[in-house]
Amino acid sequence: MQRLTNKRILLGVTGSIAAYKSAELIRRLRGAGAEVQVIMTHGAEAFITPLTLQALSGHPVHQNLLDTKAEAGMGHIELARWADVIMIAPASADFMARLAAGRADDLLTAVCLAGDIPLALAPAMNNRMWRDKATVDNAKKLTSRGILLFGPDSGEQACGETGPGRMREVDLLINDLADIFQVGSLTGKTVLITAGPTREPIDPVRFVSNHSSGKMGYAIASAAVEAGAKVILVSGPVALAAPDRVELVKVETAEQMLQAVQSRMPVDIFIATAAVADYRPVQVAKDKIKKQDEIMALALEKTPDILAETKARFPEVFSVGFAAETHDLEAHARGKLIKKGLEMVAANWVGEAAAASGGTFGSDTNALHLIWADGQIELPLASKARLARSLIEHIAHHYDDCQRKGFPKTNNVVNLKKPGKPVA
Ligand code: C5P
Numbered sequence: 253m254q255r256l257t258n259k260r261i262l263l264g265v266t267g268s269i270a271a272y273k274s275a276e277l278i279r280r281l282r283g284a285g286a287e288v289q290v291i292m293t294h295g296a297e298a299f300i301t302p303l304t305l306q307a308l309s310g311h312p313v314h315q316n317l318l319d320t321k322a323e324a325g326m327g328h329i330e331l332a333r334w335a336d337v338i339m340i341a342p343a344s345a346d347f348m349a350r351l352a353a354g355r356a357d358d359l360l361t362a363v364c365l366a367g368d369i370p371l372a373l374a375p376a377m378n379n380r381m382w383r384d385k386a387t388v389d390n391a392k393k394l395t396s397r398g399i400l401l402f403g404p405d406s407g408e409q410a411c412g413e414t415g416p417g418r419m420r421e422v423d424l425l426i427n428d429l430a431d432i433f434q435v436g437s438l439t440g441k442t443v444l445i446t447a448g449p450t451r452e453p454i455d456p457v458r459f460v461s462n463h464s465s466g467k468m469g470y471a472i473a474s475a476a477v478e479a480g481a482k483v484i485l486v487s488g489p490v491a492l493a494a495p496d497r498v499e500l501v502k503v504e505t506a507e508q509m510l511q512a513v514q515s516r517m518p519v520d521i522f523i524a525t526a527a528v529a530d531y532r533p534v535q536v537a538k539d540k541i542k543k544q545d546e547i548m549a550l551a552l553e554k555t556p557d558i559l560a561e562t563k564a565r566f567p568e569v570f571s572v573g574f575a576a577e578t579h580d581l582e583a584h585a586r587g588k589l590i591k592k593g594l595e596m597v598a599a600n601w602v603g604e605a606a607a608a609s610g611g612t613f614g615s616d617t618n619a620l621h622l623i624w625a626d627g628q629i630e631l632p633l634a635s636k637a638r639l640a641r642s643l644i645e646h647i648a649h650h651y652d653d654c655q656r657k658g659f660p661k662t663n664n665v666v667n668l669k670k671p672g673k674p675v676a
Contacts, residue, residue: 274300
C-alpha cells in the first residue's frame with residue numbers, strides 16, 4: 253500500500269550541499285502517493301535549480317515572500333493551509349537558527365509560522381556546526397515547540413570529515429513522515445458521511461426543514477481525509493464549500509439521501525451526522541398552495557430512518573450515529589445505540605443546555621459525549637475542526653477493535669418502523 257496516499261507534503265529546501273538529495277526525495281514522496289509542493293530558500297538555489305524541483309514535483313516552485321504575483325496565487329497562508337505536513341529537507345544550521353528565533357523574513361520561515369500542522373526538519377550540516385552549542389540550543393528550542401527532528405545521521409560528510417550531520421537517508425525520511433499519519437489512521441478505508449439538513453417539499457416553493465448548518469459533518473469529512481480515508485459526503489443543502497479531496501453528493505430530501513447512501517454501500521465506516529427531517533408532507537402539491545383559511549393542517553408522514561435502515565441492510569458496516577438531546581443525554585443516546593444497532597453514538601446537547609456550553613446549531617464549537625457498547629468518553633468543548641479530529645481518532649480506534657474482536661452483541665435492530673404513517 254502507498255503509505256502517503258492523499259497526503260500533501262510541503263517540502264522546504266534550504267542551502268546545504270544535501271539539497272541535491274531533495275530531487276530524489278520528491279520523486280520517492282510522489283511514488284508513495286503524496287502530492288508535493290516545494291519552497292526553496294535563496295541559499296538552496298546555489299545547490300539545485302528550481303526548474304529541477306518543479307519538473308519533479310509537477311508544481312511551480314515557491315521562492316519569494318514579497319512577490320505580489322505569487323501571493324495573489326498561492327501565498328504563504330494558502331500554502332500553509334494546503335499542506336498536511338511541512339518537511340524541511342535539508343534544514344541548514346542557519347535555517348534552524350532563524351526558525352528557533354521565530355523569524356518570518358522569507359517565504360519558508362513565514363509558512364512555518366503560519367502552519368498549524370506538523371513540522372519536521374531533516375538537519376544537514378558539517379558535524380562541528382551540528383555540535384556547536386548554538387545549534388544544540390536551537391535544536392532543543394525547536395523540539396520543545398513540538399517540531400520534529402528527523403536525523404541527522406552520522407557518517408562521512410561532503411567536506412571530507414566524519415561525524416553527525418549527514419541528512420537522513422531518503423527511505424528513512426519517508427518512513428518518518430508516514431509515521432506522523434499513523435495514529436488513528438484510516439488509510440485505505442472508505443468513509444461515508446451524511447451532513448446538513450434535508451428539505452421536504454410542501455409545494456414548489458415551500459418545504460419542511462431545520463437549522464442544521466452541516467458544519468460538524470463537513471469538519472468530520474475533513475478530519476477523515478486527514479486520517480487517510482477516501483471520503484464520500486452526502487450532504488443536504490448547506491452554505492459550505494466542499495472540503496478538499498472529498499466526493500460530494502448533493503441531495504435535498506430524506507428519500508434522496510437514503511438512495512445516495514445505499515447506492516454507495518457497503519463502505520468501511522458510515523457516520524450519520526445529518527439532521528434528517530423526521531416528517532415530510534404526505535402529499536406534495538403540484539402548484540403553490542393558496543392562502544385560504546385561518547388555520548391550515550398539513551398531514552405529515554415519517555421519513556425513512558436512513559441510518560437504521562442502512563445498518564439493517566448492511567450490518568457489516570461500522571456505523572456511527574449522532575444524538576441531539578435536550579435532557580437525559582446518555583440514556584437516550586444509549587437507547588439509539590441499541591435500537592439502531594450502532595457501534596457508536598456521538599451525543600450532544602441542544603437547546604438551552606447547549607447554549608450554556610457554547611455549542612448550538614450553526615456555531616463553530618461543540619462538545620460530544622461518545623458512547624459505545626461497553627464504554628463512553630467526554631470530548632470537551634472545542635472548535636468543530638478539533639473535535640472532529642478527536643472523534644475520528646476514537647472511531648478509527650474502535651473500528652480496529654471491532655475488526656479484531658468482531659462487532660459487539662448490541663447490534664440487534666429491533667422494531668424498525670416503516671415510513672409512511674401519517675400524523676395529524
Ligand atoms: O432518531 P434520531 O433522529 O434522534 O437519530 C439521530 C441519528 O439518526 C443521526 O445520526 C441521524 O443522522 C440519523 N437519522 C437518519 N435518518 C432519519 C433520522 C435520523 O439517518 N430519518
